[in-house]
Amino acid sequence: QKEVEQNSGPLSVPEGAIASLNCTYSDRVSQSFFWYRQYSGKSPELIMSIYSNGDKEDGRFTAQLNKASQYVSLLIRDSQPSDSATYLCAVKVGGADGLTFGKGTHLIIQP
Amino acid sequence: KAGVTQTPRYLIKTRGQQVTLSCSPISGHRSVSWYQQTPGQGLQFLFEYFSETQRNKGNFPGRFSGRQFSNSRSEMNVSTLELGDSALYLCASSYTGGSYEQYFGPGTRLTVT
Numbered sequence: 001q002k003e004v005e006q007n008s009g010p011l012s013v014p015e016g017a018i019a020s021l022n023c024t025y026s027d028r029v030s031q032s033f034f035w036y037r038q039y040s041g042k043s044p045e046l047i048m049s050i051y052s053n054g055d056k057e058d059g060r061f062t063a064q065l066n067k068a069s070q071y072v073s074l075l076i077r078d079s080q081p082s083d084s085a086t087y088l089c090a091v092k093v094g095g096a097d098g099l100t101f102g103k104g105t106h107l108i109i110q111p
Numbered sequence: 112k113a114g115v116t117q118t119p120r121y122l123i124k125t126r127g128q129q130v131t132l133s134c135s136p137i138s139g140h141r142s143v144s145w146y147q148q149t150p151g152q153g154l155q156f157l158f159e160y161f162s163e164t165q166r167n168k169g170n171f172p173g174r175f176s177g178r179q180f181s182n183s184r185s186e187m188n189v190s191t192l193e194l195g196d197s198a199l200y201l202c203a204s205s206y207t208g209g210s211y212e213q214y215f216g217p218g219t220r221l222t223v224t
Contacts, residue, residue, distance in 0.1 A: 032211045034211075034212070042217075043216060043217050044201070045215070046213065046214060046215075049212050088154065092211045097156060097167050097169065098144045098146070098158075098167055099144075099146075099156060099211070101146075101154040102153070103153045
């Protein structure tokens with residue numbers, strides 16, 4: 001059974017600092033990895049996708065993937081109060097099934 | 112470009128009834144996936160449709176069904192509603208199977224009493 005694990009938090013980070021969110025997955029053949037942000041009462045919003053080992057940067061966000069360790073992370077630089085949300089890690093295995101989501105990490109950026 | 116739209120946004124139904132939810136994907140997107148989100152189970156995959164065919168299905172009972180039309184719009188149906196079906200139902204669209212980047216609609220909040 002495919003599993004995606006995230007620390008539920010809350011993870012509290014001071015404004016301006018780097019927030020580090022982590023995710024591990026169980027299925028070694030997982031191919032595609034995504035980070036979604038979900039504000040309370042809203043639907044998930046795609047913020048990053050990563051498909052190969054290494055780092056991928058987009059503005060203040062950096063996704064890191066290590067397939068050997070079955071680990072994917074999201075770094076948020078210069079954290080802002082507006083970054084306070086639940087961050088969902090999602091994994092897709094080839095063409096089968098839909099996305100498998102972790103339960104999410106609740107991030108709080110303290111002004 | 113307009114995003115994914117879902118109707119209705121809120122629904123209240125009684126146990127035993129059935130319900131149909133609708134989703135219109137982003138223009139040009141041919142794949143539509145449905146998810147159920149609850150506080151206890153999180154986001155769970157229901158099914159995916161591509162070119163009017165169900166391509167994948169999650170681990171949900173047969174009471175949950177769906178279809179996709181030639182214009183890529185999709186509907187999901189839940190028959191014989193149970194209290195445990197109360198959830199946020201989310202539709203996500205993607206261009207095709209390649210990158211699997213999925214974009215979510217606002218969701219339909221279903222309450223079963």
